[in-house]
Amino acid sequence: MSQTAGHGTGGRVRTRPDGSSRALSEAYDTALLDLDGVVYTGGHAIAHAVESLGTAREGGMHLAYVTNNALRTPDAVAEHLTELGIATGASDVITSAQAVARLVSEQVPAGARVLVIGGEGLRVALRERGLEPVESADDDPAAVVQGYGGPDLAWGRFAEACYAIARGVPWFASNTDLTIPSARGIAPGNGAAVEVVRIATGAEPRVAGKPLPPMHRETILRTGSERPLVVGDRLDTDIEGAFHGEVDSLLVLTGVTDGARLLAARPEHRPTYVDADLRGMLAGQPEVAPMDGGFGCGGWTASVRGDELALDGEGEAMDGLRALCAAAWTEAGDGSCALDAGKALSRLGL
Numbered sequence: 001m002s003q004t005a006g007h008g009t010g011g012r013v014r015t016r017p018d019g020s021s022r023a024l025s026e027a028y029d030t031a032l033l034d035l036d037g038v039v040y041t042g043g044h045a046i047a048h049a050v051e052s053l054g055t056a057r058e059g060g061m062h063l064a065y066v067t068n069n070a071l072r073t074p075d076a077v078a079e080h081l082t083e084l085g086i087a088t089g090a091s092d093v094i095t096s097a098q099a100v101a102r103l104v105s106e107q108v109p110a111g112a113r114v115l116v117i118g119g120e121g122l123r124v125a126l127r128e129r130g131l132e133p134v135e136s137a138d139d140d141p142a143a144v145v146q147g148y149g150g151p152d153l154a155w156g157r158f159a160e161a162c163y164a165i166a167r168g169v170p171w172f173a174s175n176t177d178l179t180i181p182s183a184r185g186i187a188p189g190n191g192a193a194v195e196v197v198r199i200a201t202g203a204e205p206r207v208a209g210k211p212l213p214p215m216h217r218e219t220i221l222r223t224g225s226e227r228p229l230v231v232g233d234r235l236d237t238d239i240e241g242a243f244h245g246e247v248d249s250l251l252v253l254t255g256v257t258d259g260a261r262l263l264a265a266r267p268e269h270r271p272t273y274v275d276a277d278l279r280g281m282l283a284g285q286p287e288v289a290p291m292d293g294g295f296g297c298g299g300w301t302a303s304v305r306g307d308e309l310a311l312d313g314e315g316e317a318m319d320g321l322r323a324l325c326a327a328a329w330t331e332a333g334d335g336s337c338a339l340d341a342g343k344a345l346s347r348l349g350l
Helices: 049-058 074-084 096-105 120-128 155-166 190-201 213-223 235-245 259-263 278-282 317-332 342-347
Strands: 030-033 062-067 093-095 113-117 132-134 143-146 171-173 179-182 185-188 228-232 248-252 273-275 289-291 294-297 300-305 308-313
Touching: 030 213, 049 062, 049 278, 062 074, 062 213, 074 093, 074 120, 093 096, 093 213, 096 120, 096 143, 096 171, 096 213, 113 120, 113 155, 120 132, 143 155, 143 190, 155 171, 155 190, 171 190, 179 190, 213 228, 213 235, 228 235, 228 278, 235 248, 248 278, 259 317, 259 342, 273 278, 273 317, 294 317, 300 317, 308 317, 308 342, 317 342
Parallel strands: 030 062, 030 228, 062 093, 113 132, 113 143, 143 171, 228 248, 248 273
Antiparallel strands: 179 185, 289 294, 294 300, 300 308
């Protein structure tokens, strides 16, 4: 368990990844897994994901899939995961649509109409809370809810949101991720669509999704986890969400975060553990130890030399990256490391 995290240990700032003598799948009761960039990308399973998750589940770890993507319903997500070879029920899926629907239900009367700017996932989540989804600002909605609606969401939907918000109707957003991974690359996410409405209205939405507390609350309520481990690929949603929820996290490098972004991470974006992919759940994590003038992990030693991060030795690439994290985060303190890490990361092939 985390001993150096800046969120659960009296405000101390994390300066290096933690080690674990036990496999993470044994040390934690539940994995709170992001989907896009962690389990799959563009509908296809990421390498080693299916086998790793199956092994973790067989060993007794509860798997819960936590996504900021509000487009698909939990049933649809569970069906997709099962088709990929990961046996999943709808109750194992938690979406930002569910989190924002709960948030709305606490602010408007039971049975109220809610203008939906998004997909079926939002509509199902609102009905689950006893609210009535509507399509027009002229339907007298008590709230506006905006979530990812897919690449074909019509431009006129943003206009409907603007008409209602201009009348004083409160505005909610499932999440504000600016981008979303796709099979062809990085595409605009719900956050980009939210910016359209924000610019047009000057209003600010109440946001439910990662990294904010409503999403973490929804996840804990639905899973009942006592020792959760957040597993994600994004520093600004998955890892920051774990930080605010005061739980440990594992960053995997199968999505949007690369080595350079990780080394420059601010305290709230520094994960407890770092690994290449979901196989990291099945193993212990090596210690990163202070050494004369630097930090060692495996066969590597990382240090600061002038305006650069330096890496000496040889071994597994992830061990080198962990050592570099320690050097970079220690140098940065409660800020962001600006040292040049290009040569060191190149040695690791990252």
